[in-house]
Amino acid sequence: MVSSFLQKLILRKYSRRSRFYKHYKWQLYYLILIWINLCLSLGFIIDTMFFLRGSYHRIVKMMTVPTWRKFAHFGGRILTLYVAYLWPYFHLDSMWKAYWFSVVPMFIISLCFSISSQLNHLTLDNMEKYDRDWYKHQVLTSHTFCPNSFFWFIFTGGLNLQIEHHLFPGVNHQHLRKIQPIVERVCKKHDVSYNVSMTMSEAFGKHMKLLTEMSKDVHANERLRLEREARQLQSK
DSSP, rough: HHHHHHHHHOOOOTTSSOOGGGGGTTTTTTHHHHHTTHHIIIIIIIHHHHHHEEEEEEEEEEEOOOHHHHHHHHHHHHHHIIIIIHHHHHHHHHHHHHHHHHHHHHHHHHHHHHHTTTTTSSTTTTTTOOOSSSHHHHHHTEEOOOTOOHHHHHHTTTTSSHHHHHHTSOOOOGHHHHHHHHHHHHHHHHTOOEEEEESEEEHHHHHHHHHHHSSSSHHHHHHHHHHHHHHHHHOO
């Protein structure tokens, strides 16, 4: 019951596997509210769902941890919530100062993180993709955008080159711009779909197209089929 309630707090649907709630049909209109609160959602709501379900998005299973560690984890979350978002209201001399100290930084950080993390995974081209080959799977499920832009490279810390980031997670991001054209050529040579957007407007348009498609409750049967396929893959 708690997990179901928390799921409804996730105001966005981006996968056919996810259950459809009526408010998802409005997700395009409140997208900015999601983006400026993303860090709060990731740090507390999704984190709590992970512990309650024992898996991340019902896909990645949580390793077995002792009870004391769970208490320590949630204790740290509660402390973070207090220090970052509640402490200013008790210790600063005005509500206005408290608001600017706690809420505004979170909005700015969340917006920057959303730009750096949502466009490079959530498009129709790379969602619901799977391959048993690890390297091919990283390419198919990621999305590189603005590969020639130094500004977006600096802004995202290299996360705009998401395909390369997934293929070479241990390589310093400063080398990814040199690696990117090599990876694209290799993918073309071996007929592997390389998902790339050359401009920010193209990348954002692909993200909006996904959200538009997922705002329609027309995938009930498809979702059931994908869930069966996912269970079959996990059992192998």
